[in-house]
Structures are given as C-alpha cells and as structure tokens.
Amino acid sequence: MYTLYYLPGACALATQVVLRELKQPFELVDKRDVDNFLAINPTGKIPALKEGKNTLLEGAAILLYLLKKHENTLLPQSDIAQKQKAIENIMFANATMHPAYNRLFFATAAIIDDKARQPFLDAAAAAINELWIIVEKKLAHQAFLAGEQVSAADIMLAVYARWGSYFPVEINIPDKVRKMLARIEARPSFIASVAAEQTHSADV
Numbered sequence: 044m045y046t047l048y049y050l051p052g053a054c055a056l057a058t059q060v061v062l063r064e065l066k067q068p069f070e071l072v073d074k075r076d077v078d079n080f081l082a083i084n085p086t087g088k089i090p091a092l093k094e095g096k097n098t099l100l101e102g103a104a105i106l107l108y109l110l111k112k113h114e115n116t117l118l119p120q121s122d123i124a125q126k127q128k129a130i131e132n133i134m135f136a137n138a139t140m141h142p143a144y145n146r147l148f149f150a151t152a153a154i155i156d157d158k159a160r161q162p163f164l165d166a167a168a169a170a171i172n173e174l175w176i177i178v179e180k181k182l183a184h185q186a187f188l189a190g191e192q193v194s195a196a197d198i199m200l201a202v203y204a205r206w207g208s209y210f211p212v213e214i215n216i217p218d219k220v221r222k223m224l225a226r227i228e229a230r231p232s233f234i235a236s237v238a239a240e241q242t243h244s245a246d247v
C-alpha cells in the first residue's frame with residue numbers, strides 16, 4: 044500500500060492517475076494535513092510517495108519506479124529504443140513542460156503589481172505555446188506520444204495542460220494535442236483521480 048502526498052490540481056495528480064492505471068491501492072494525503080511535511084520532503088514539494096519505510100521523491104523518478112515495479116503498458120519494456128523514447132518523453136514533460144508552467148506560478152507569486160506582471164506571464168505563455176507545437180509535431184502520425192497506446196508522459200502533459208486556465212494568458216493547445224489530452228481526461232483513472240482530490244483525504 045502506497046501513501047501519495049498531493050495538493051489539489053498539482054503535478055501529483057499524474058502520480059495518482061498512474062497508480063490507478065497500475066491498479067495499485069494507495070492512501071491519498073493532502074500535504075497541508077501533515078504537521079511537518081519537510082520531514083517527508085525537504086524541498087516541501089509534492090509528489091512524495093511512501094512505500095512502507097521508504098519515501099520516494101521527484102515526480103519522474105517516482106513514475107519510473109512504479110512503471111518498473113508493476114506490470115503495465117504505459118512504458119515499453121522489451122524494445123530498448125522504444126523504452127528510451129518513452130523515458131525521454133517523461134523527462135520532456137517533467138523537466139521541460141512542467142518548469143515552463145512553473146514560470147506562470149512564480150511570476151504570479153513574485154510580482155505583486157498586475158501591470159508589471161503581465162509581460163512576464165505573456166513571455167512564459169509564449170514559451171509554453173512553443174512547447175505545445177513540439178508536442179503537436181510528435182503526434183503528427185499517432186494518437187499518443189508512444190504511438191497508439193497511452194504512455195505516462197501523455198498523462199503528465201494532461202495534468203500540466205490544466206494549469207493554463209489559472210492565469211490571464213493565451214495558451215494555444217494545437218488540435219492533435221487537444222485530442223490527445225481529451226482522451227486522457229476521459230479515462231476512468233483520470234476522472235477518479237480528479238474526484239478523489241476534491242475530498243480532503245481518501246483511501247482508494
């Protein structure tokens with residue numbers, strides 16, 4: 044049994060979706076309900092995943108651990124080139140797209156004046172839009188990043204894409220990406236994960 048620390052709407056939603064895709068039971072704990080979350084993750088960030096006495100940190104590393112441990116089709120196992128491409132896509136999501144959205148959160152928290160903040164938000168949005176064009180090209184001949192089968196990176200991107208609506212910016216999600224994100228958001232695992240985050244704390 045795993046314990047997943049999360050914040051509503053944040054990147055741990057992808058971890059939860061993957062746990063559900065893998066049919067793994069877990070307890071969901073809002074990090075704000077933990078007295079000293081820094082003892083769990085010194086950076087204060089979610090996701091953190093507890094498995095017995097072990098604490099796993101860093102979203103991409105957690106996903107790779109789960110995908111290695113539990114049988115799945117979210118990460119190709121036999122073909123080394125396909126597996127490497129899938130890992131590259133997970134890293135693109137976690138280390139390129141996620142930080143691009145982080146700029147929106149950072150500017151919003153750091154720049155109090157609306158007028159001064161907007162150019163930073165617009166520049167961040169322009170950079171995000173360029174990344175979505177790259178994803179659109181990756182999807183030119185396939186439904187998902189790894190082909191016709193859902194992969195972990197698609198799930199991560201579907202979580203991050205939801206953040207654009209929090210800010211007064213124009214995020215352009217191209218057509219093929221939009222369709223891919225809609226397919227992910229329609230999965231029972233995604234719907235159940237969003238619903239579980241609405242309740243304060245839940246056993247799944």
Ligand SMILES: N[C@@H](CCC(=O)N[C@@H](CS)C(=O)NCC(=O)O)C(=O)O
Binds near residue numbers: 054055088101102
């Ligand atoms: N490199 C970390 C970054 C995680 C991260 O930025 N988490 C955000 C939510 S998406 C967070 O915990 N924000 C809350 C905070 O900073 O207090 C990872 O991939 O796990």
